[in-house]
Amino acid sequence: MSKLLIDGVARVFPGVHGGAPTRALEPTTLAVEANDFIAILGPSGCGKSTLLRIVAGLDRPTSGRVLLDAREVRGPGADRGMVFQSYTLFPWLSVAQNIAFGLRERRLPPAEQDRIVADYVERVGLRGFERHWPKQLSGGMQQRTAIARALANDPQIMLLDEPFGALDTQTRALMQELLLGIWERERKTVLFVTHDIEEAIFIASRVVVMTARPGRIKADIAIDLPHPRHYTLKTTPEFSALKARLTEEIRAEAVLAAEAH
Amino acid sequence: MRAIAPRLTMPRPLEPVGRASRIGLGIAFFVVFVAVWAAATLGGFVSRTFLADPITMVMDGWTLLTRFGFAADIAVTVWRVVGGFILASLVAVPLGILMGAYKPVEAFLEPFVSFARYLPASAFVPLLILWAGIGETQKLLVIFIGSVFQIILMVAVAVGQTRRDLVEAAYTLGCGDRSVVRRVLIPANAPDIAEILRLVLGWAWTYVIVAELIGSSSGIGHMIIDSQALLATGQMIFGIIVIGLIGLISDFLFKAANRALFPWRLA
Numbered sequence: 184m185s186k187l188l189i190d191g192v193a194r195v196f197p198g199v200h201g202g203a204p205t206r207a208l209e210p211t212t213l214a215v216e217a218n219d220f221i222a223i224l225g226p227s228g229c230g231k232s233t234l235l236r237i238v239a240g241l242d243r244p245t246s247g248r249v250l251l252d253a254r255e256v257r258g259p260g261a262d263r264g265m266v267f268q269s270y271t272l273f274p275w276l277s278v279a280q281n282i283a284f285g286l287r288e289r290r291l292p293p294a295e296q297d298r299i300v301a302d303y304v305e306r307v308g309l310r311g312f313e314r315h316w317p318k319q320l321s322g323g324m325q326q327r328t329a330i331a332r333a334l335a336n337d338p339q340i341m342l343l344d345e346p347f348g349a350l351d352t353q354t355r356a357l358m359q360e361l362l363l364g365i366w367e368r369e370r371k372t373v374l375f376v377t378h379d380i381e382e383a384i385f386i387a388s389r390v391v392v393m394t395a396r397p398g399r400i401k402a403d404i405a406i407d408l409p410h411p412r413h414y415t416l417k418t419t420p421e422f423s424a425l426k427a428r429l430t431e432e433i434r435a436e437a438v439l440a441a442e443a444h
Numbered sequence: 445m446r447a448i449a450p451r452l453t454m455p456r457p458l459e460p461v462g463r464a465s466r467i468g469l470g471i472a473f474f475v476v477f478v479a480v481w482a483a484a485t486l487g488g489f490v491s492r493t494f495l496a497d498p499i500t501m502v503m504d505g506w507t508l509l510t511r512f513g514f515a516a517d518i519a520v521t522v523w524r525v526v527g528g529f530i531l532a533s534l535v536a537v538p539l540g541i542l543m544g545a546y547k548p549v550e551a552f553l554e555p556f557v558s559f560a561r562y563l564p565a566s567a568f569v570p571l572l573i574l575w576a577g578i579g580e581t582q583k584l585l586v587i588f589i590g591s592v593f594q595i596i597l598m599v600a601v602a603v604g605q606t607r608r609d610l611v612e613a614a615y616t617l618g619c620g621d622r623s624v625v626r627r628v629l630i631p632a633n634a635p636d637i638a639e640i641l642r643l644v645l646g647w648a649w650t651y652v653i654v655a656e657l658i659g660s661s662s663g664i665g666h667m668i669i670d671s672q673a674l675l676a677t678g679q680m681i682f683g684i685i686v687i688g689l690i691g692l693i694s695d696f697l698f699k700a701a702n703r704a705l706f707p708w709r710l711a
């Protein structure tokens with residue numbers, strides 16, 4: 184029994200101003216096992232966000248369904264934690280209050296909330312910033328807080344939609360290691376959307392490649408690189424081989440996507 | 445050798461100005477304003493009958509305060525504005541939030557509120573005198589009618605424009621619909637709502653004076669209309685300036701309160 188089953192999920196957006204409807208996602212089926220770290224890789228506009236939003240329950244599929252632990256997803260819920268590409272910390276709450284947001288919703292005792300918040304502040308390396316406002320943080324720190332906020336809720340599955348897409352290369356590499364470190368310890372089930380091939384190989388245990396619009400799964404490749412992974416992994420021949428293979432897969436799609444625009 | 449004297453050049457567009465210069469410039473305009481006024485009146489360019497000079501105005505004001513109990517009038521007017529405005533806010537802010545959050549409520553109320561917003565509060569004065577007499581109820585009602593629809597609409601627009609991604613983040617963190625209203629829509633828009641209230645309070649001042657000009661036996665507006673009969677332009681101008689000063693003070697208090705309540709906005 185899969186942890187998460189995406190079962191023939193398709194999404195068509197109605198046309199704007201009487202135009203043709205957009206087929207964002209062709210019927211897509213994907214089974215995610217518990218503790219899998221799956222990267223969904225594809226050119227921009229191929230329906231990655233649409234797929235993730237449907238899993239999160241923020242959007243509804245035109246056809247098909249999503250099952251989490253054999254129960255159909257009908258709306259958003261705390262069992263699926265989400266990290267968005269845009270910065271979505273609540274600006275009126277401090278870092279600690281942001282991380283505690285879901286815990287407060289569940290009415291955990293304050294002492295327990297404090298303990299969990301302190302734990303995640305530590306894990307994402309934000310000690311000393313607990314009382315800062317989101318505005319006072321760099322982009323990387325905001326995304327670390329967003330990850331902590333989602334993790335603190337102890338979701339069944341984490342959904343990350345290009346969480347590091349807006350960060351510079353150096354920060355991005357550090358964030359990948361941080362997320363990977365957390366996953367190696369907690370072994371949460373993760374769906375991670377990205378358009379960055381290296382990022383996908385480095386952090387995922389399985390990479391799913393999607394085609395250009397309308398989105399479809401084109402390849403499903405296991406990444407059997409050993410854990411714990413270290414950034415030096417990126418220079419090994421195994422890594423390069425995988426990268427060459429995925430580059431080939433995705434290049435054709437990128438060309439198609441570019442022609443379509 | 446180059447001169448290091450401060451240069452008086454045009455500033456760049458959007459270039460910030462220092463705190464001292466800001467205060468200095470702000471006061472400078474008041475000085476210029478009073479100087480022009482004094483020159484026009486004391487210099488004999490404008491007849492005394494129509495416009496008192498600043499000195500007469502200050503002396504008239506002093507007499508009003510010390511001998512005619514003008515302080516009581518000021519207090520009455522302030523309480524009318526504040527009373528009517530608080531009543532309007534108590535009704536309008538929750539309704540505006542409901543309208544912004546729930547689209548069927550908006551569809552139901554928005555057309556009427558948009559229509560009612562254009563009904564001039566001052567035109568209601570004669571009608572309200574028929575309904576409620578010339579007592580305090582009538583004054584409060586004028587301010588209430590003048591403010592309530594404006595606040596409803598502006599709050600609804602602010603709440604309706606809440607960042608969708610924040611709402612979605614809250615849902616994925618386990619919020620239900622009511623939690624989203626309470627924990628996202630309201631705190632996200634609280635500073636905007638405070639700003640709306642500050643703005644509308646300014647307009648409420650106009651309504652109270654109109655209400656007091658007709659059928660009133662107390663208040664700043666009543667004093668102004670009384671002074672007109674006596675051609676006491678000094679008193680009239682003093683009354684108008686008092687209103688301006690109170691507005692300035694309430695604005696200042698509102699801004700200070702906003703800074704204290706919403707530090708995250710300024711961080």
Ligand SMILES: Nc1ncnc2c1ncn2[C@@H]1O[C@H](COP(=O)(O)OP(=O)(O)O)[C@@H](O)[C@H]1O
Nearest residue numbers: 196205207226227228229230231232233234396
């Ligand atoms: N709300 C929407 N209404 C209409 N079209 C949409 C909407 N959201 C996404 N799309 C379209 O669906 C396609 C896939 O979008 P998206 O899932 O955001 O792609 P990705 O995340 O892979 O870049 C795009 O062509 C986009 O224009």
Ligand SMILES: [Mg+2]
Nearest residue numbers: 231232233345
């Ligand atoms: Mg996207």
